[in-house]
Amino acid sequence: MTKKTAVTTKDLAIEKLWRRGVLHWKLDSAQKDVYNLYKKSKQRKLVITAPRRMGKSYSLLIIAIEAALSDPGTIVRYACPTAFMAQRFIIPTMFDILKDCPSDLRPSYIRHDRSYTFKNGSSIQIEGTDEGNAERLRGQTSHLCIVDEAGFMDDLENLIKNILLPQTLTTRGKIIISSTPPVEPEHYYTTLVAEAKSNNSYLFKNIYDVLNSIKNDPPPMCNRLTLEAVEELKAEVGGELSDTWQREFMCKFIVNQERAVVPEFTQEKESVIVKEWPRPPRYDAYTSMDLGFVDKTGVLFAYYDFKNNKVVVEDELLLNGTEMTTEILANKIKDKESQLWVNPKTLEVQPVYIRISDDDLITLNDLNRLHGVLFIPTKKDEKATAINELRLKVHSEQLIINPRCKELIYQLHTATWTKNRKTFERTERGSHFDLVDCLVYLIRNIQYHRNPYPHDWGRIPGSVLYKGADVINSTADAIKSLFIKNNK
Ligand SMILES: Nc1ncnc2c1ncn2[C@@H]1O[C@H](COP(=O)(O)OP(=O)(O)O)[C@@H](O)[C@H]1O
Ligand SMILES: [Mg+2]
Numbered sequence: 222m223t224k225k226t227a228v229t230t231k232d233l234a235i236e237k238l239w240r241r242g243v244l245h246w247k248l249d250s251a252q253k254d255v256y257n258l259y260k261k262s263k264q265r266k267l268v269i270t271a272p273r274r275m276g277k278s279y280s281l282l283i284i285a286i287e288a289a290l291s292d293p294g295t296i297v298r299y300a301c302p303t304a305f306m307a308q309r310f311i312i313p314t315m316f317d318i319l320k321d322c323p324s325d326l327r328p329s330y331i332r333h334d335r336s337y338t339f340k341n342g343s344s345i346q347i348e349g350t351d352e353g354n355a356e357r358l359r360g361q362t363s364h365l366c367i368v369d370e371a372g373f374m375d376d377l378e379n380l381i382k383n384i385l386l387p388q389t390l391t392t393r394g395k396i397i398i399s400s401t402p403p404v405e406p407e408h409y410y411t412t413l414v415a416e417a418k419s420n421n422s423y424l425f426k427n428i429y430d431v432l433n434s435i436k437n438d439p440p441p442m443c444n445r446l447t448l449e450a451v452e453e454l455k456a457e458v459g460g461e462l463s464d465t466w467q468r469e470f471m472c473k474f475i476v477n478q479e480r481a482v483v484p485e486f487t488q489e490k491e492s493v494i495v496k497e498w499p500r501p502p503r504y505d506a507y508t509s510m511d512l513g514f515v516d517k518t519g520v521l522f523a524y525y526d527f528k529n530n531k532v533v534v535e536d537e538l539l540l541n542g543t544e545m546t547t548e549i550l551a552n553k554i555k556d557k558e559s560q561l562w563v564n565p566k567t568l569e570v571q572p573v574y575i576r577i578s579d580d581d582l583i584t585l586n587d588l589n590r591l592h593g594v595l596f597i598p599t600k601k602d603e604k605a606t607a608i609n610e611l612r613l614k615v616h617s618e619q620l621i622i623n624p625r626c627k628e629l630i631y632q633l634h635t636a637t638w639t640k641n642r643k644t645f646e647r648t649e650r651g652s653h654f655d656l657v658d659c660l661v662y663l664i665r666n667i668q669y670h671r672n673p674y675p676h677d678w679g680r681i682p683g684s685v686l687y688k689g690a691d692v693i694n695s696t697a698d699a700i701k702s703l704f705i706k707n708n709k
Pocket of ligand 1: 247248249252272273274275276277278279280310314317
């Protein structure tokens with residue numbers, strides 16, 4: 222009897238919550254982070270990267286139903302990569318959620334419209350975007366758009382820019398874009414992630430973050446995903462080092478190892494290599510360029526730190542081939558060089574030691590004769606060997622990249638060979654990994670043997686051994702202390 226009353230009370234509570242349009246109580250703590258991002262962020266586009274099995278689709282549907290119930294006439298568009306996925310996963314999850322919905326509130330599913338219609342005039346349209354069906358998501362207005370497993374859509378950029386965004390212009394509706402990382406990191410989803418990171422509208426979780434978030438949730442929430450189940454999953458998909466585990470559960474944006482141009486440039490390597498590096502007292506500066514007319518023109522500005530054996534890339538330029546004249550190019554290069562290599566004390570600009578470029582002789586001639594910017598054409602033979610040299614530099618951490626070189630970092634992560642391994646893939650962003658080419662030219666042309674320090678460096682009083690703390694190591698310090706009188 223008591224038991225029956227308790228069940229009835231719970232049922233009544235659930236019914237009340239449905240009638241108020243409140244459903245987030247169905248979510249576990251990891252899923253509530255998705256919900257809170259949607260509720261709290263002021264940005265129009267919200268991006269989520271999270272592992273399989275977290276219940277991303279479940280959380281997105283909860284957000285959709287709450288929106289539909291609480292505001293009459295709300296139009297929600299829910300896109301997923303295939304009609305098969307919609308039918309096989311999304312509709313059944315919707316069915317699960319609606320199980321305890323009071324019958325008079327329950328939306329009816331209209332098969333040929335692929336949409337749930339509520340009595341208050343709201344609707345949720347669920348569509349697979351394969352085989353041209355993204356077009357079915359076009360409409361006058363929409364108050365909320367959801368893009369589920371966005372990293373697996375063929376034409377995500379078109380879906381977002383041409384189909385969904387225009388519908389939310391007048392309603393100021395939000396677009397939630399959720400996925401596990403795509404197989405090819407050079408997918409438009411990666412661009413959306415970068416954008417969302419920079420304006421605080423991004424949520425990232427890997428499978429262990431999820432476990433950590435839900436560990437104190439009451440059962441059955443905390444039991445939906447356990448450490449044992451996760452370890453079993455890991456073994457099933459090929460173990461810790463498998464691409465599937467790393468991508469779909471650890472949520473790493475990894476390039477297919479066989480197609481990656483620089484597979485050594487992992488997230489871990491990035492955290493060691495990408496940093497500010499103290500400028501040594503003497504160095505040779507280099508400028509390296511890859512000219513493009515159909516593709517972009519990339520330019521890198523770097524120096525070689527002889528003492529520490531590091532190639533240090535300080536800045537980058539990426540210009541659109543079609544809009545560029547040799548004059549614009551020359552001026553941009555001169556500006557960057559004079560900003561970078563100016564001595565802050567004397568205000569003198571150190572001339573660049575060598576500029577290297579691929580061998581478009583007419584452009585290089587113009588740059589030299591008309592604008593005084595001399596480039597030497599690089600050798601381009603043995604491309605594979607030259608790239609291996611770059612890979613070794615990354616592996617041995619003899620390369621440092623300043624964090625402001627955002628495009629170079631992006632290209633190093635995403636550069637892939639075409640299937641025949643003869644050239645690099647062309648990309649959606651319109652690049653041909655031009656900055657990776659620049660880096661290859663740079664590394665093969667640096668004069669590693671050239672010592673930029675004068676022969677009496679460190680011996681004469683007044684040179685940096687006596688003054689500049691940045692080049693004094695502890696041995697030098699100890700020796701110095703033997704010779705300098707203590708005046709106190
Ligand atoms: N909070 C929840 N309560 C009950 N069932 C859930 C919950 N979250 C997810 N599920 C169920 O777990 C399964 C996986 O969820 P799904 O949303 O498909 O995961 P993902 O999209 O992250 O791969 C589905 O069957 C879904 O109904
Ligand atoms: Mg899903």
